[in-house]
Amino acid sequence: MLYIPIILGTARRGRQSEKAAKYMLEKVKKAKIKTGFLDVRDYRIRATDNTQKIPKAQKLGPKIKRADGVIIVSPEYNHGYPGELKMMMDMLYKQFHNKPVGICGVSAGGLGGARMVQMLRQVCIAFHMVPINSAVYFSNIQDLFDSKGNIKDKTYHERAEGFLDELVMYAKKLR
Ligand SMILES: Cc1cc2nc3c(=O)[nH]c(=O)nc-3n(C[C@H](O)[C@H](O)[C@H](O)COP(=O)(O)O)c2cc1C
Numbered sequence: 001m002l003y004i005p006i007i008l009g010t011a012r013r014g015r016q017s018e019k020a021a022k023y024m025l026e027k028v029k030k031a032k033i034k035t036g037f038l039d040v041r042d043y044r045i046r047a048t049d050n051t052q053k054i055p056k057a058q059k060l061g062p063k064i065k066r067a068d069g070v071i072i073v074s075p076e077y078n079h080g081y082p083g084e085l086k087m088m089m090d091m092l093y094k095q096f097h098n099k100p101v102g103i104c105g106v107s108a109g110g111l112g113g114a115r116m117v118q119m120l121r122q123v124c125i126a127f128h129m130v131p132i133n134s135a136v137y138f139s140n141i142q143d144l145f146d147s148k149g150n151i152k153d154k155t156y157h158e159r160a161e162g163f164l165d166e167l168v169m170y171a172k173k174l175r
Contacts, residue, residue: 002068002171003034009074009085011041017106019145020138021073024104027160028071031168038063043088057091064095069171070129073104076116081123089127096127100170102163104136112137130170134163
């Protein structure tokens with residue numbers, strides 16, 4: 001069974017991107033793939049020196065190493081990725097090598113975090129990861145889900161499923 005965890009890219013209180021992350025989590029579960037959240041809230045650190053040795057890195061390391069691929073769901077902050085996401089990733093290095101990664105952008109506006117996705121792909125290459133071409137852009141996030149967490153715009157289903165198909169294809173090939 002494949003294992004594809006979902007990294008939640010922001011710890012912000014009241015974060016809207018959690019709704020998109022939950023939506024993706026259900027899609028991955030439905031595809032009979034083992035998954036779960038790796039939440040930046042659980043891996044926040046204050047400095048990036050000697051991080052491989054700290055307990056949080058030692059807790060995260062085996063989870064990334066075991067993964068067949070990774071999904072990152074992150075908001076766009078000032079046209080980039082949240083600093084705490086980068087610090088979380090910087091705790092590790094080799095554990096990320098050769099993993100396919102799919103990125104889902106989230107924003108309150110219409111672009112769905114597209115600028116963040118482009119930037120984060122470059123960072124992922126530095127980790128020797130394989131960023132996939134597909135992305136899911138969750139725009140107008142504050143209005144995208146109903147109070148039960150159901151997505152209102154049903155066109156997202158096809159996009160999310162196509163994204164996952166591409167990620168799984170790479171995960172199987174790179175395994
Ligand atoms: C510090 C900060 C910077 C932001 N910068 C952007 C931005 O560059 N582009 C954008 O579309 N939305 C931006 N937003 C708004 C987010 O799109 C909005 O908060 C959305 O709900 C997703 O982020 P969240 O998961 O933190 O809620 C910013 C929000 C914060 C808190």
